[in-house]
Amino acid sequence: DAGVIQSPRHEVTEMGQEVTLRCKPISGHNSLFWYRQTMMRGLELLIYFNNNVPIDDSGMPEDRFSAKMPNASFSTLKIQPSEPRDSAVYFCASSPREGSPQYFGPGTRLLVL
Amino acid sequence: AQSVTQPDIHITVSEGASLELRCNYSYGATPYLFWYVQSPGQGLQLLLKYFSGDTLVQGIKGFEAEFKRSQSSFNLRKPSVHWSDAAEYFCAVGFSGGSNYKLTFGKGTLLTVNP
Numbered sequence: 001d002a003g004v005i006q007s008p009r010h011e012v013t014e015m016g017q018e019v020t021l022r023c024k025p026i027s028g029h030n031s032l033f034w035y036r037q038t039m040m041r042g043l044e045l046l047i048y049f050n051n052n053v054p055i056d057d058s059g060m061p062e063d064r065f066s067a068k069m070p071n072a073s074f075s076t077l078k079i080q081p082s083e084p085r086d087s088a089v090y091f092c093a094s095s096p097r098e099g100s101p102q103y104f105g106p107g108t109r110l111l112v113l
Numbered sequence: 114a115q116s117v118t119q120p121d122i123h124i125t126v127s128e129g130a131s132l133e134l135r136c137n138y139s140y141g142a143t144p145y146l147f148w149y150v151q152s153p154g155q156g157l158q159l160l161l162k163y164f165s166g167d168t169l170v171q172g173i174k175g176f177e178a179e180f181k182r183s184q185s186s187f188n189l190r191k192p193s194v195h196w197s198d199a200a201e202y203f204c205a206v207g208f209s210g211g212s213n214y215k216l217t218f219g220k221g222t223l224l225t226v227n228p
Contacts, residue, residue, distance in 0.1 A: 004156075030214075042221065043203070043218050043221075045215065048215060093157075097214075098207075098214055099145045099164060102205075104149075104158070106155065106156045107156050
């Protein structure tokens with residue numbers, strides 16, 4: 001199994017630009033999670049999907065952030081417009097069922113100048 | 114609300130010494146418990162998990178953890194630490210019911226290994 005795949009691995013952009021992060025979960029996993037990790041705030045859950053449906057987006061910081069999961073094998077996290085405080089590592093994780101571990105991708109390191 | 118506490122932000126041990134990283138959770142139900150490790154610049158890798166049954170669970174890389182219900186703890190141990198174990202360690206807790214796939218993560222313990 002290829003594991004969770006994220007792209008790009010690194011992204012450098014300027015303030016105000018749109019950023020799109022991509023994730024391919026492990027095949028057969030029903031749930032997908034987006035996290036943000038910073039030194040100051042640690043690991044934060046932004047949103048999670050179950051069977052492609054957003055279940056909990058209470059962690060999404062503000063309207064500039066949006067996430068979609070059009071099918072079971074693909075999800076995007078979009079930031080528009082981006083701000084320097086969005087600089088962080090963004091992780092995608094997937095899980096096969098309730099109570100199972102989450103399996104993390106390698107992350108996307110985002111720097112907004 | 115459920116919470117996970119890792120009391121030690123940073124621990125330093127000598128190579129070959131034993132290690133114990135602490136994790137406490139708060140919630141009334143029976144939890145699912147996990148330990149993850151994150152090396153610099155990497156994602157989180159699952160070390161071990163507890164769902165039910167034997168309260169002492171074995172994981173990868175020679176790690177083990179013990180679930181103690183009376184203490185609401187799930188401490189991670191290793192009898193002899195290797196320099197390659199230097200990383201950040203996260204405890205995570207999940208709870209059953211209502212198709213709840215969410216995990217609550219602790220803030221992590223950074224492990225430094227001295228030669």
